[in-house]
Amino acid sequence: MEGDPVSLNSDLTEVKDKDVIQWTFENTLIAEINVTANRITVYDDVLDGRFRDRLKLDNQTGSLTITNTTTEHTGEYKLQINRVSKNFSLTVFDEVKSVKEGDSVTLNSDLTEMKDDDVIQWRFENTVIAEINVTADRFTVYDDVLDGRFRDRLKLDNQTGSLTITNTTTEHDGYYKLEGVSFSSKAFRVSVYDSVHCCGPTEAVIRLVLSALVGVATVIIVVYEIRSRRAERDQAHIHTSGSIEI
Template structure:
């Protein structure tokens, strides 16, 4: 309104980030505060007073406060790094510290239960790893760097997927570890997706086709009931699903490209994800540019678009329409994609310039909208010499 005053502040220090004084027609953004971490990233809507932070980083995590004459609101911004990997790989969750201070205390916690996994207390010069928690799933798998506080998990399994949080006096970081089993197939093949159970006890098992978030099979041991829902999705699974009543493993027979996509197995509230893909094959001459078409003519509102290099199960590019953010992760995988990737912001198509034999491998294009994950493109690329 005409006499409104609005101020946005950040963190415990209550550092002013932006303000509007409507009476004098003044709108100010303080992007240079706090070592310039917000420089060129703040946008203040002069009509509503809403604050936008672009190209967000971990250092922007924290408490934000809005104060007006009539309203006081607080927001806690938590930024999560998503890491996807294959079962059996090792992963390091980096603290981004080069060295811990003498008074620093670091804790790593896991899951919705916020279970303590590891901690370093510099004041008492102690370092402890609690790898026997949660039924011992982390035993002999956790390594804590006593200089940086970074946490390494070795020989990962599906039970290690989930949310990890690092808390200290100076750092707060969150990671979501996503473990994906990739299964390649040819049209007409039969594919078995293993539950990794040897015998179902009192388990409740559900299989979902995440590309449409549809339940396709379930076992309820207590009710002694096994059900296959093969008539869903216009009958694409009809007479093709077989559920093993002893192990819960799911077999899909006579597969087609319609069956490609993301599958999710839930056993007593624990989830495993699988990506079933039919790869088109293409050969490219070394030094050429390759454009992998997304198959889309435009980006749909509300969908997350992700390109993965499946040889390492690593994100190499993505589009997040919620924050109008287009990102190329060209420093991953030893930097082999550095300065070579270009993402079309209109269609999501990906170009690899000056391609080399290092770029040989499998590429996948996924979209995610709420619980629905769709596989749009799967391409196996081979690169031959000049």
């Protein structure tokens, strides 16, 4: 989530004497360790300062932490250790949407209205699924892409650019991104769950506790019924015994 820190692990236990470790973002060097030169550097002023005061480099392992993340940090990272490389794909999103299968979900652009020269695009996993070009007066949903999983399910608000997905299925679970000319991009994580797997960890615990309480209540009622009937039977036995003695 935007604002959270994320650590990209080198998987090293320690840096060796002759190691040269470099971290790049979209082919731009952002951090470096040169053990021989005894140099540890973060280049946080590159790329218009989007990493300024956000990079922490572990001088023991070479791992990199990005703090206070924004959607501008979404992209491809590469770790080069001497001649060995490791790649990371990072997605930072603004909102998490959880929706039950069959329900609708709206991804809000947060715009009150679009400008005259706006061109905005909605993407699902890097595939364009909807587009607005105000200058060309064109509003388009590409609901036949991706084997038609969005067919007849996309509604585009021509005033704000917000996107609604109706009759959701688990195939719509994933990452969505809104890009435009006059505003910063937004990223969403949509989680679609079915009725069988509807509960998160917290809700599952609550359900278990409630089930346990209902079970205890049922046992109490059953025990009460057994004791009541036993008491009634004992009283009837006493009454019968007294009649015989008379």
